[in-house]
Amino acid sequence: MSITSIDKEYVAGTYGRFPVELLSGKGSILTGTDGKRYIDMGSGIGVTCFGTADDTWLGAVTEQLSKLQHTSNLYYTEPCALLAKALCEKTGMKKVFFSNSGAEANECAIKVARKYSAEKKGDDCYNIITLVNSFHGRTLTTLSATGQDVFHKLFNPLTPGFVHVTANDVAALEEAVASCKPAGIMLEVVQGEGGVLPLTAEFVSAAAKLAKDNDIPLIIDEVQTGNGRTGKLYGYMNFGITPDIVSTAKGLGGGLPIGATMMNEKMQFVLGPSDHGSTYGGNPVCCAGALSVIKRLDDRFLAEVQAKSDYIFSALEGAEGIKSVSGMGLMIGIETERPAKDVVMDCLDKGVLCLTAKTKVRLLPALNIPMDVLEEAITILKNACK
Ligand SMILES: *Cc1c(COP(=O)(O)O)cnc(C)c1O
Numbered sequence: 001m002s003i004t005s006i007d008k009e010y011v012a013g014t015y016g017r018f019p020v021e022l023l024s025g026k027g028s029i030l031t032g033t034d035g036k037r038y039i040d041m042g043s044g045i046g047v048t049c050f051g052t053a054d055d056t057w058l059g060a061v062t063e064q065l066s067k068l069q070h071t072s073n074l075y076y077t078e079p080c081a082l083l084a085k086a087l088c089e090k091t092g093m094k095k096v097f098f099s100n101s102g103a104e105a106n107e108c109a110i111k112v113a114r115k116y117s118a119e120k121k122g123d124d125c126y127n128i129i130t131l132v133n134s135f136h137g138r139t140l141t142t143l144s145a146t147g148q149d150v151f152h153k154l155f156n157p158l159t160p161g162f163v164h165v166t167a168n169d170v171a172a173l174e175e176a177v178a179s180c181k182p183a184g185i186m187l188e189v190v191q192g193e194g195g196v197l198p199l200t201a202e203f204v205s206a207a208a209k210l211a212k213d214n215d216i217p218l219i220i221d222e223v224q225t226g227n228g229r230t231g232k233l234y235g236y237m238n239f240g241i242t243p244d245i246v247s248t249a250k251g252l253g254g255g256l257p258i259g260a261t262m263m264n265e266k267m268q269f270v271l272g273p274s275d276h277g278s279t280y281g282g283n284p285v286c287c288a289g290a291l292s293v294i295k296r297l298d299d300r301f302l303a304e305v306q307a308k309s310d311y312i313f314s315a316l317e318g319a320e321g322i323k324s325v326s327g328m329g330l331m332i333g334i335e336t337e338r339p340a341k342d343v344v345m346d347c348l349d350k351g352v353l354c355l356t357a358k359t360k361v362r363l364l365p366a367l368n369i370p371m372d373v374l375e376e377a378i379t380i381l382k383n384a385c386k
Pocket residue numbers: 100101102103104106135136137138188192193221222223224225249250
């Protein structure tokens with residue numbers, strides 16, 4: 001039996017997988033079980049931010065793996081402490097809670113915002129304002145936060161206490177803030193799963209001001225936009241705002257599961273003993289890999305990310321069969337004349353792995369993808385769009 005047929009028989013059918021069995025890889029090149037070479041333009045949905053089996057990341061992870069693979073949170077370990085310190089020093093945040101995924105990082109963010117607001121304003125102050133077309137995760141609470149009804153159907157009752165407002169509609173946000181007793185405002189600065197749609201600078205500034213003026217914790221969901229993806233360390237840094245709470249995951253671990261919820265000065269003491277926890281959270285192997293990732297995301301490296309982004313935009317904007325290009329940094333959405341799925345299947349056939357987001361082709365290549373490999377992939381993609 002092939003891997004595909006075993007998987008189809010025994011793995012829950014939640015994923016629409018591409019007809020590809022991957023075996024191994026190095027950097028931005030992956031190899032199928034049939035020996036076929038693929039250029040990876042999706043990096044495991046923005047996770048393997050330094051590509052597959054990157055030497056520095058692999059060194060950090062394997063060194064830690066040979067010392068301690070897990071300890072529980074009853075003890076101190078160096079990778080967890082040093083990663084929290086590095087994140088705080090690079091963002092100005094004051095405390096970090098570690099978990100294992102984006103959804104969990106958001107769950108923690110929601111708990112912090114709710115507890116802060118309940119203590120400050122009373123426990124009828126629990127609503128979290130999120131945006132229509134947002135994506136915050138698949139647990140029942142983060143699903144409730146997610147402003148896309150397609151994901152809600154048949155999973156009722158959802159967690160109460162989420163109010164969805166249209167993105168980039170400042171008046172609607174003001175109205176929600178005035179009327180729903182919010183405990184938090186939660187945003188992705190670029191809606192990823194929603195179609196790689198950046199929020200307007202005006203809306204992000206207005207949200208930050210409303211949050212500040214009304215003492216409402218501002219949560220930025222940086223699960224996809226974080227860790228260098230948009231050309232800055234965190235996506236919010238493109239907008240000149242300072243969030244109260246930042247959640248991140250995906251690229252942070254470079255390929256191992258980790259989520260992080262960062263809290264600023266105002267939020268840093270909200271969580272106390274037994275308010276939250278995670279058995280695997282702060283796992284030393286995941287943290288050692290993440291620390292190696294965070295250390296490399298300096299200004300020089302981020303400038304290279306931006307240069308690659310500029311190259312992609314200039315190569316694709318106005319090209320035959322391409323209606324528009326959206327996104328920031330190496331998080332790119334392409335509106336194509338042909339159905340996105342057909343374009344992606346043609347790319348796959350020619351050895352380029354791309355993603356979709358809603359009706360768009362989505363690219364999330366490794367941040368260190370070599371320029372010649374990137375050019376090869378973009379040429380194939382352009383031809384597939386014609
Ligand atoms: C992927 C994603 C999540 C969910 O992350 P998981 O690790 O799958 O739980 C949450 N928010 C955003 C913005 C995402 O892109």
